[in-house]
Amino acid sequence: MKQPHELREASVIGTSPPRKEGVAKVTGKAVYIDDLPVAGALYGVTVRSRVARGHLRGITYHPGVPWEDFHVVTAADIPGENTIALLEKDQPCLADQRINHPEEAVVLLAHPDRELCERARRLCELHIEPLPTVFDLDESLDGEVRVWGDDNILKQFSIDKGNVAEALATAPIIVEGDYATGAQEQLYIEPQGMVALASPKHGITVWGSLQCPYYVHKALATLFGFPKERVRIIQCETGGGFGGKEEYPSMLAAHAALLAWKARRPVKMIYDRHEDMLATTKRHPSRTRIRSGHDESGKLLALDIDFRLDGGAYMTLSPVVLSRGGLHASGPYHCDHVRIRARAAATNHPPHGAFRGFGAPQSVFAIERHLDKVAAQLGIDGAELRRRNFLAPGQTMATGQVVRDEIDLPELLDRALTMSDYARKRTEFARLNAESASRGTPIRKGIGLASFMHGAGFTGSGERYLASVVAVDATPQGTVRIRASSTEIGQGKDTVFTQIAQDVLGLPSHMIEVVRPDTAEVPDSGPTVASRTVMVVGKLVQSACQELRRKLSEGGLLGESYTPTEFASACDIFHQLGGVLRVESQYQQPTGIEWDDKTYKGDAYATYAWAVYVAEVTVDLTTYETRVDRFWALQDAGKIIHPVMAAGQIEGGVAQGIGFALYEKVVWKEGRMQNAQMTNYIMPTSLDVPDILVEFDDRATRLGTPAAHGPRGAKGIGELPLDGSAPAVASAVQHATGVLCGAVPMTPEDLMQALEAAR
């Protein structure tokens, strides 16, 4: 074991110890929800509408199973409010009259025999009188068929800077383009699942695979009309989330709890892959129209962006996704005249929701593809065009936010170009492609890039409203326990929080315990989303640990430097004296951050991570298959706490981004996903991912002024890689084929069509 003085001198920040929960994961001992042994549990299943829109007229339970042995729950059994709401109470937990999408839950069934549950589900017939539907985003915006509110608009806003109309009218060059991205399934390998226990005496306890314990907590308190203390939510080991376990777990937990309440028995509900893909949320499909004005050098004079999202049948989180998308729509570029019009429309698809990047991958794709279109039109290299338009410190973004991050984007770009040997390959591939074309051989090579940024933490005043809390206490034996509702979902939260605590307290890792998220044990530190865990919650862990240390030293129990044994005995004495060795730290908005929710003006995010990604591809014009050969991901995300895990985040995100760009296509029919199986919804395998080279820069720390918002200058990184991967790949495909590639996924069929259309 390391000596404490060594620890304090050489901080653990920036080192890569094995992850805390790692042994349990590599030995198969980690307990995921479906592994939880539950004595006497019933299995629960869901009967869904299958009709995209209509009036529910009745339910028939056909003979074929012993119905008297089943516990049956419908909307009528809900003790409190029939809603699962994040922003607005428009979504029922169980539909009772109106059906708004084909996966709407209507009846819940529970029985000890799993197979019998399945049979019963098929014998339960719903009588639904169909109503007109709308599935196309723009048809929804036309408003001919009204499916939500007065105008189908879940949320709209606009960001205005300067005078776009005037600037467009006078710009010498105008470029227009339309861009689109498809729905994307999170495809965490562990499907969603919950176990619920309910009784009038003890209230409700739910264990589950989830990202946000307090979201589920709030949903259940509302559904049952219970005071907060009668609901308890406990996170099990969670097999991936990526946003997919942000909101839907509230629905599934509610269903399991309702069945448990009715049956007075524990109920286990685990989705199989098919149901998970059909019913849970996906990335919002998007369409973006951009008109931009330029001078001959390519300099942006005006930028007019119309950004639209398909929100699905209910509001859920769409307004916030739309905000993040809109706020990233103009990219890391400077322009004096910007208008961003953003709208999220309701359709009769199941609600779309959070997926890593949260609207930004959609809008970043559009602006990056548009810049490549401009570059092609003006005959300027894409990298050069970007360089001419980069934001610099002191300049303002579309919202009027002044860039205060310590960045030098041309420098970042240069480094990425050098890493990838971009300039040489750009020329070389163009020559090779011309040769292949003249020889009639099918192989084309391309290299392309994307530059982008991602705001860390909640948008706008989100963090201020959340007012997250972290608690830290110490036992008489000197074990420091970190209590936060942030969940471990693969990103390594337990390890990073431990490192942050070690950095402050100078203790060995085994003396730091990160308490499992359980609403009876941890305060509300906000949801595990928005790349906020390290930067926002980690900062609270840091300040709580500082406070704990202060408390011990103020009492004269701890000196300037100490050994772990001295720390433990200080804790022991403190307890013996009857002291409470527990401190809390609550989020305080840093001064100088101003945001106006109504006008979309001000500091949209406290800080950003900045990046340049480069992709190299091979396209085969016989099969129309695109292969990503190499990928370079360079980013400045501030101080990196754990380099191995941080690189792992980027690599995983790049792979998901490549899937988003090339493979992952949701096929819809009447609002239902037609390929809800891993067999025909294709995600990248070990044979598909390229060599991914990840590099981090931390310019602020290099210059001696670490970023202020996170612990030791850390920022968020979790979502960043999703923003830039797809546009970098598309850019390389454009270089290889000459086709713009303005829509993803670009499957072989799509590429074939695009090439034929271009002929």
Added chain:
Amino acid sequence: MRLTLTVNGIERTCDVHPLARLLDVLRRDLSLPGTKEGCGEGECGACSVFVDGKLVNSCLVPAMQVAGRDIQTIEGVAPSAELLDRVQEAFLRHGGAQCGICTPGMILAAKALLAEHPQPTMAQVREGLGGNLCRCTGYTKIFESVIAAAALPAIPPSAQPSALEEAKR
């Protein structure tokens, strides 16, 4: 129906549904939940186990078909409660596990490929893991883990888990 098979070196007997999948027998009847279900249709490899030393997707195997056979699951990979197999060790050190749900299957697939190619090339690693999906890592750190494991000494057969140790666990 009555089923007898050897799991991680121990003979086990249980009553199973004639159509039960090996995956369910392991997870439910034998209380070995380390083997995971990601898809139930042979696509993801989360349910990988060894049957007589051969890597299979246990969600596709009818349990009755493996009566009397020798099964190894993730629970039987570590040589003892205190020791890890070199592949587990390497996954731990090199970031090969993130959320961990694919990890049991991935580790067995890695062991299978190392048995075939003790010093694998990158292409052999990619090929060997081709049947195991991971949504978290982008595979890069898994490749690194496998290559690192290949450089570590394999556990000698005498250190394989004994029935006694297994029972203690």
